[in-house]
Amino acid sequence: MKTILNIIWLILSGFWLFLGYLFAGLLLCITIIGIPFGIVLLRAASRSGPLAPR
Template identity: 45%
Template sequence: MPFLSLLLNILWVVTGGIWMAAGWLFAAILMVITIVGIPWARSAFTIAWYTLLPFGQTAVRRDEFRGREDIGTGLLGTLGNILWFVLAGWWLALGHLVAAVGLAITIIGLPFAWAHLKLALLALWPVGTEIVTVDEAESRRRLLGRGAY
């Protein structure tokens, strides 16, 4: 991990990022307990890790990144996102929005507020996305000759 990403991730954890990661972890555990939510649990665990250390990583659409559709990027993925929104997405997004507002009050908190806003959008519609390093996303973008994700 580059030094700047490491520094930003440390500051992120100290300024409250750990609490939203705990929220994602709690959502993942609830999904596992309900049995019905198991398909979303793995994604929630992955996004919990991303929420803990967001700098140096990014969320990309899986069909655009991989170059092919799969079960999570089609109609079933849309239905999964709707169920996710009802079960856990709205309150995770709300938590990220509250954190973003609190951090945006200070100038030094603006990059962290922006990260929370990106995570709030991810919380609303996570099925069909993949968490990759920024370097992987950039090299894949160049390989496919597309604009930024």
């Protein structure tokens, strides 16, 4: 049951959440002022998947 729910979550929202964090993090890393915020968003992107360590 847990595997099925993880797959459903990944398809419906997890992939889009990951892409949003990744895009925003890379966009913020363009400026010097935004680099610390970009790094935080990139770390959040790495933890946004259902298989990420909690």
